[in-house]
Amino acid sequence: MARRSWNKVQDLRPISNLLKLRFLGISRTQVSDLSPIVNLVNLAHRQEPVRLASGALQVRTGGVQFQGCPVADKTAALYARLSGPDRTRELLDYLREKEGLPPITQADLEGSADKVPPRLPTQGIGPHFSLQERGLIGFAPPPQLDQHGNEIERLEALHAPLREVAQDLSDGLSRRRNQYPELAIAAQRYFEQVTRDLTAIDFAQLYGSALRLEVAEAVARREIDNGTAPGFDPAEEHALRNVLLLHGPFILASSQGRALLTDAERYPGAQ
Numbered sequence: 001m002a003r004r005s006w007n008k009v010q011d012l013r014p015i016s017n018l019l020k021l022r023f024l025g026i027s028r029t030q031v032s033d034l035s036p037i038v039n040l041v042n043l044a045h046r047q048e049p050v051r052l053a054s055g056a057l058q059v060r061t062g063g064v065q066f067q068g069c070p071v072a073d074k075t076a077a078l079y080a081r082l083s084g085p086d087r088t089r090e091l092l093d094y095l096r097e098k099e100g101l102p103p104i105t106q107a108d109l110e111g112s113a114d115k116v117p118p119r120l121p122t123q124g125i126g127p128h129f130s131l132q133e134r135g136l137i138g139f140a141p142p143p144q145l146d147q148h149g150n151e152i153e154r155l156e157a158l159h160a161p162l163r164e165v166a167q168d169l170s171d172g173l174s175r176r177r178n179q180y181p182e183l184a185i186a187a188q189r190y191f192e193q194v195t196r197d198l199t200a201i202d203f204a205q206l207y208g209s210a211l212r213l214e215v216a217e218a219v220a221r222r223e224i225d226n227g228t229a230p231g232f233d234p235a236e237e238h239a240l241r242n243v244l245l246l247h248g249p250f251i252l253a254s255s256q257g258r259a260l261l262t263d264a265e266r267y268p269g270a271q
Helices: 074-081 087-098 152-174 181-194 203-226 234-252 255-266
Strands: 023-025 047-051 057-061 063-065 129-131 137-139
Touching: 063 087, 074 087, 152 181, 152 234, 181 203, 181 234, 203 234, 203 255, 234 255
Parallel strands: 023 063
Antiparallel strands: 047 057, 129 137
16 A cells, blocks of 8 residues: 555554454554554564565564554553553553453453454344353343343343433533534433333334434534534533443344344445
């Protein structure tokens, strides 16, 4: 790849599943977000043999090189200036902590490239499956899925915190309806959907409410950037981020939500 083209690289999400990757050189590119590499634990290996054009082997220090990148997270950006074999591991541990993940262990590094879990088959009527010990697919125990294919335990665990942050967002934006009218309405409608009893939630309607909330947020942020609307206060920013973070795993725990997300990926207009 030509250097000029390489320097235009901005997004690391396309490589987020390259679990065998041991070296990543993105220095002087336009990458500003390192979070997509949070699960690439093989980058923490200290050394990587490289075959030179002459045919000779050279041992290269593994890890991530990202000097000169406009990394938005100022703490993560500091790791670009450090040296030493454990720099990448410390960077990944920092990113993992932000995502609520445990630090990398030696067990993660030993054979981590072989730990890619198999893809679960489509869950339909009849027996259902889950990932079990050692990454093997087996029959899911009855409490995991109801007769509709919903993951009840996850839904029950996430419902209360999602309902709480949705109420915080709706209450906060209701006081600023004149400044963010569409966002305030979208937040209220999302809260009305998610505050219902778990058995009464229409996941298709909740999915649609979340899409409207995301679109309204994007419009509000454009207005803020253009100076036509004031910025969010910290409480609003916190509530908005938490709603969108919790909505993903919540909707994915429902069979309707999984089907809608799959269809959205297949529909060209959704790109």
